[in-house]
Amino acid sequence: xxxxxxxxxxxxxxxxxxDETNIDEVNPIAGRWELIKREYITYGVVxxxxxxxxxxFAEKNDCIRSWFDLNPDGTREEVTFMxxxxxxxxxxxxxxxxxxxxxxxxxxxxxxxxxxxxLVNDENYLTYRIVLRNGTNGPIYQSEFNGCAxxxxxxxxxxxx
Numbered sequence: 282x283x284x285x286x287x288x289x290x291x292x293x294x295x296x297x298x299x300d301e302t303n304i305d306e307v308n309p310i311a312g313r314w315e316l317i318k319r320e321y322i323t324y325g326v327v328x329x330x331x332x333x334x335x336x337x338f339a340e341k342n343d344c345i346r347s348w349f350d351l352n353p354d355g356t357r358e359e360v361t362f363m364x365x366x367x368x369x370x371x372x373x374x375x376x377x378x379x380x381x382x383x384x385x386x387x388x389x390x391x392x393x394x395x396x397x398x399x400l401v402n403d404e405n406y407l408t409y410r411i412v413l414r415n416g417t418n419g420p421i422y423q424s425e426f427n428g429c430a431x432x433x434x435x436x437x438x439x440x441x442x
Contacts, residue, residue, distance in 0.1 A: 308353060310379065310386070314407050314440040316347040316361075322435040344368035351377050357388060385424055398424040400437070407440045 321329040339346040339362070349359035357377045363369045375390040386397040386409055401408035414421045415432040 308379070309404065310383075310402060310407065311351045311353045312442060313348055313350050314442065317439040317441055319439070320437045322437065323433075345370075395422050396424040397438075405442050408437065410435055410437045412436075 319331040347361045357375045359373045361371045388395045397409035
């Protein structure tokens with residue numbers, strides 16, 4: 282009986298011990314995200330939506346959907362499929378990070394870094410925006426409309442797990 286009590290006590294110690302993972306260290310944005318659609322907005326009006334819903338296009342044409350992985354170590358892998366009957370793809374690698382208050386997703390290849398404003402971030406959906414402003418030395422990517430007048434285009438990307 283004494284051995285049974287020791288066994289039960291040992292079981293309770295392991296069953297009730299706390300998880301070693303600190304919730305602050307776990308990043309819920311990490312993982313695979315698949316493209317649903319993109320919108321292009323000028324002067325606050327949607328001027329173009331990706332020509333098809335990427336999910337429907339992939340299913341109809343037996344393609345793999347465009348996706349990217351945000352790995353916990355800060356690396357990023359991305360495969361973008363072209364909207365054609367051949368399902369051609371382009372592969373890219375880079376890095377990702379979040380700013381301190383987790384409102385910006387920053388994607389980097391080499392340079393420049395691209396600051397995407399996170400609009401929706403839950404366990405199943407991620408939506409982000411980037412603003413392209415035509416500068417005197419080429420395009421400037423920013424997360425907000427600071428300094429924009431007539432020369433800004435907003436891109437919104439919708440993804441799901």
